[in-house]
Each structure stands twice: as structure tokens, then as C-alpha cells.
Amino acid sequence: MLKRIFKLFVELSGNKFFSAILVKTTTSKWSKYIIPLFVKVYKIDKDEMELHVSDYESLHLLFTRKLKSGSRQIASESNCLISPVDGMIRDFGRINDSSRFPVKNTEIDLREMLGSDEKAQKYKNGHYIIFYLSPQNYHRIHSPIKGNILSSWILGGVSYPVNDWGLKYGKRPLSTNFRLITEMESNYQDVAIVKVGALNVNSIHLTNETNTLQYGDELAYFSFGSTVILLIENENFSFSSHLKEETAIKYGEQIGGYLHDGGA
Structure with a gap:
């Protein structure tokens, strides 16, 4: 019974009506007045913000804030891979020869996630790492490598939460939620950056102005x-x-880091 209740809660959370209320609330002008409390409760570092707290006109603008220049040290060794986001490392490891593998309380199906057997085949025997961004995190996404964008594509529709409850009781949210996928190439073969929507807000915006990116260049938010x-x-x-x-x-x-040239 408890499992059914949790599953119902997750499905309600993914409902477009409730998601629309969330969007309307966080983008409204009155949401500005709860920003100081939000910053205090979530212990957001005000010194990193590009603007003063009082300059953000809504919670949405706070969520999508930029950082002051120099707030992050960007690793740039020629064979390294960097974190594209601020967040929590949920899981990481090796992908075996199968396109399906367990992650936490759910399962990832590469074919389902990427949209084709051809794409899934490329990443078999490769690696994966999952980052979870909570509401208090900085929400902009940066290039993890120095390389070129090969393509970007959108898949999925309904989006369930991607928190612990969503992973356990949702419908494989990491593989089926709305997602915007960017594939990049470097001297060490390809990397797919899978940006997964949540709560049917599905608001993922690409911001790169060129297809050639350096380590840490902004890609999306x-x-x-x-x-x-x-x-x-x-x-x-x-x-x-x-x-x-x-x-x-x-x-x-x-x-x-890459142990040696992958033959790209």
C-alpha cells in the first residue's frame, strides 16, 4: 500500500497542472520577497552570485543566476574530463556490454535514453556519471571537455521527479523524461551530455554561441x-x-582522465 501511495505522489508531481502552478509561482513578481528566506534556508553562497540578492526579480531568475567571474577553478589538462555542473554525484561507473544497467533505485536503458540502437552501441563498454541538481544549486551547465558539438536532439515528453522517490517510483525517469542531449567530440572520442527535465517543467535552454567549446564554456541552463x-x-x-x-x-x-589517446 505504501508503495502505491508513493507512486501516486510521484505521478501527481509529474502532472502538467501542478508543474504549471510551480512555474507560475516561481516566475511571479511576488516570489521576489521570499528570495532572502530561500537563500538563507538553502545556504546559498551570496558571494558567488553575479548580482546582489535584492537584484533578482523572481525565484526563477535566482535559479538561473550566473556566477561572478573567477568563482570556479577550471581544470584544463589536455586529457581530463571536468564536472559540467554544481550538484551531487549520484552514481558513476563502467557501462558493460549491455545497453541496460541498474543505477540506484532505477534502471538506465541506453537505447531508450538516446533514442536509437546506433547511439546506444557507441557507449557500451564506456563510462557514465550522474549529477543531481537540487533547487539550491547553480543551474547552468558547462562543457566537460575541449571539443566540438556534433549534434543536439530532444526526446521524451512527460517528466517525473528525479529525486530519490522519483527514481524509485517513477517510470524510469532518467531514460524517459524529457531530455535534451548534446553530443561532443574531442581527441579522446565522444561524450554525450544528457540533460534530464523534471516535474514537467522541461525548461532546458541551450546557450552556446559556437560549436567549438573550451573546458568550462557555458552550454545550457x-x-x-x-x-x-x-x-x-x-x-x-x-x-x-x-x-x-x-x-x-x-x-x-x-x-x-583518459589513459591514452582513444583513436579519434
């Missing part, structure tokens, strides 16, 4: 907290030894 998944084609990649699940990370931090 979420209007609300959600999830970013990196799929790494090269099997000769190794995650940094300091990485741990359920720990915070900031964009620009190195998450691993």
Missing part, C-alpha cells in the same frame, strides 16, 4: 533542479580516485 548524465565513449577513461557517491561537486572540478 535548467530553469529548475534536475539531472545531468555524462556518457563517455572511450573505455580507456578512468574516474578520479577522490570521487564518491552522494558527495557535492562544483563545475570545473576534474572527474577523471
